[in-house]
Amino acid sequence: MLRRLRPHTVRAKLVVMALATTFVALVTMSVSMLIYDLTTFQQNWVDDLTTQAEIVATVSAPAISFNDPGAARQNLALLRVRPQIQAGAIYGANGAMFAAYAQSALATPVFPSRPGPAGHAIEGGRMVVYHPIVENGEIVGTVFLSARYRLLDRLASYAIILGGVTLGSLLLAAIVASRLQQGITRPLEAVTEVARAVMHKRDFSLRVTEQASGEIGTLVGAFNKMLAEVERRASALQDANRTLEHEMTVRQGAERALLLADRRKDEFLATLAHELRNPLAPIRTGLDIMRLNRSDPAATERARAVMERQLKQMVRLVDDLLDVSRINTGKLTIRHEQVELQAVVANALEIVRPFIDAQGHAISVSLPERSVYVLGDATRLAQVLSNLLNNAAKYTDRGGRLALAAQVTDDGQLRIAVSDNGIGIAPQMLGRVFDMFVQADASLERTSAGLGVGLSLARRLVELHGGSLEGRSAGPGTGSEFIVTLPVLQGVHGAAPAVVAGLAQGRPFRILLADDNLDFVNAIGALLRTMGHTVHICHDGPQALAAAEAFAPDFAFLDIGLPYLNGYDLARALRALPGLSRTVLVAVTGWGQQKDRDLALEAGFAAHLVKPVSVEQILELLAARTTAAPLASDAAG
Structure with a gap:
């Protein structure tokens, strides 16, 4: 059992205690x-020797009185039955020895020459007793007895007995303590093991499974609750740390993005200054030529031509920047009309042909034999293709080959590919060339010019037309x-003018126009009146609301940005009028994002037109009412 006790453990300490x-x-x-025993032992010896001395004194008094030493010696000889008494003597009244007795003849005892005072004394391991002999009230002599006083033997035997009892008691106590302390130490050892495991593994989900009662049970329960609380707080701390790490990652990413944007801004401003100075230099030189060579028409004409080309370049740069700004702020409007692919390509080639020829490039164009139509803005689509062709010409060494190829895919999509044999694009730049102010060749030695907005603008314009633009290299x-x-628009054969003419011949309607742009x-209104329609014009929201109930229009074309009462609130107010339940409300606005269309539909508008609005779009809505066809949720596309 003792071997199982490890030092410094609670169990060992409890057993030792x-x-x-x-x-x-x-x-x-x-x-x-x-x-107590020694005191009792001594007192018993004193009492016993005193009794023996008293007996000897009583029976020996006559012997002294008659001076009979023999009788006295016979009385002392009776002490042989008490082997502890080693010697005895009787002294007369005068103090002389009268008779003596010795237990052993071999060991002659030493008798005192004269008797001592009555009582007992311990001398050298012997107990000596003196007792007076009284006869008729007179002391006639003294009895002396000497006995072995075995105090040390008694002490030794008693110590052996007590030692054995003590060892047995301690062994029994150890056994009992070892059994009883398990109810205390086992739960405490379980708590210790769990605490050690928690410190080693940092696992706060561990629990003490040992059952206990009383204060120990309360301690175990409190320890488990403490672990549960620490686990909860550790988990919350870990979640907070993960959240903080995520926020730090996001913040660092934002900081990197800001630094990158700041660097791009600086690069863009430097590039913008460079690109604006480039055309300004020949323009200034041309002005100097025209001023100094007024009499030379040929030189003046050459200078004017140079100045026109450089001015167009500056206008192109400014237009691109303005278009990007309009797209970012949602102010760029796209006309959704029937557009022929061949016309768009021809317009784009017309724009970019001088630059291609100046670079000495050869270009091949491949288009479908039949006319292909799309719904969009012809000017913006031509801008997209001219930007792509201009970009290809800039990043191709002089005398390169360009190609534009268009085809209609089986799933009804128009695919236009603009390719070149120029400097190409590194794989890591493919996803970035469409970012603002990013150029594939940003070196100072580059021969191409630009602000890095052409591809970004082209992609956004294509996306506004419901398409996509991707790059490959x-x-x-x-x-x-x-x-x-x-x-691709399906089933279109290029008869838009005839269709519009037919729409103009529909039945007349009562039309309410509300817009603060007076010219528009x-x-x-004047155009619709020439077609036979009854038109009422208002220039603010309250005026339109006041006139609507009495006018009872079939159609109400409402500008969203009306003074005093915006178009959304005006539409809700008109919908609340019982006499206008069949009136078709059409939103007319410069805001063309999806959220703007959703707001218009929520306000009660049946259609959404994006400025600038053409008369064809209005006539299509009127024709839909004439033929009882369902109105499009967004006539702008």
């Missing part, structure tokens, strides 16, 4: 009992290809 307590109690009890020096994908609303 129990044994120490038992040992102290046993020692205290043993010392007390020993003192096998790497630097392998050329590049940009692919425009647009939805008056022009549209």
Whole structure:
């Protein structure tokens, strides 16, 4: 059992404490009992010798009175039955020895020459008793007895007995303590093991499974609750740390993005200054030529031509910047009309042809034999293709080859590919060339010019037409290809003018026009009146609301940005009038994002037109009412 006890453990300490307590109690009890026993032992010896001396004195008094030493010696000889008494003597009244007795003849005792005072004394391991002999009230002599006083033997035997009892008691106490302390130490050892595991593994999900009662049970329960609380707080701290790490990652990413944007801004401003100075230099030189050579018409004409080309370049740069700004702020409007692909391509080639020829490039164009139509803005689509062609010409060495190829895919998509054999695009730049102010070749030695907005503008314009623009390149020096994908209008044969003419011949309607742009609303109103429609024009929201109930229009074309009462609130107010339940409300606005269309539909508008609005779009809505066809949720596309 003792071998199982590990030092410094609670169990060992409890056992040692129990044994120490038992040992102290046993020692205290043993010392007390020993003192008591020795005291009792001495007193018994004193009483016993005193009694023997008194008996000898009583029976020897006559012998002294008759001076009969023999009788006295016979009385002393009776002490042989008490082997502890080693010697005895009778002294007369005068103090002389009258008779003597010795237990053993071999060991002659030493008798005192004269008797001592009555009582007892311990001398050298012997107990000596003196008792007076009284006869008729007179002391006639003294009895002397000497006995072995075995105090040390008594002490030794008693110590052996007490030692055995103490060892047995301690062993029994150890066994009992070892059994009883398990109810205390086992739960505490379980708590210790769990605490050690928690410190080693940092796992706060561990629990003490040992059952206990009383204060120990309360301690175990409190320890488990403490672990549960620490686990909860540790988990919350870990979640907070993960959240903080995520926020730090996001913040660092935002900081990197801001630094990158700031660097791009600086690069853009430097590039803008460079690109604006480039055309300004020949313009200034041309002005100097025209001023100094007024009499030379040929030189003046050449200078004017140079100045026109450079001015167009500056206008192109400014227009691109303005278009990007309009797109970012949602102010760029796209006309949704029937557009022929061949016309768009011809317009784009007309714009970019001088630059291609100046670079000495050869260009091949491949278009479908039949006319292909898309719904969009012819000017913006031509701008997209001219930007792609201009970009290809800039990043191709002089005398390169360009190609524009268009085809209609099986799924009804128009695919226009603009390719070149120029410097190409590195793989890591393919996803970035469409970012604002990013150029594939940003070196100072580049021969191409630009602000890095052409591809970004082209992609956004294509997306506004419901299409997509992607770039491809096998790497630097392998050329590049940009692919425009647009939805094709099915079943269109180019008869738009006839259709519009037919729409103008429909039945007349009562039309309410509300717009604060006087020129626009008056022009549209006059045109509709020439077609036989009854038109009422208002220039603010309250005026339109006041006139609507009495006018009872079939159609109400409402500007969203009306003074005093915006178009959304005006539409809700008109919908609340019982006499206008069949009135078709049409939103007319410069805001064309999806959220703007959703707001218009929520306000009660049946259609949404994006400025500038053409008369064809208005006539299509009127024709839909004439033929009882359902109105489009967005007539602008």
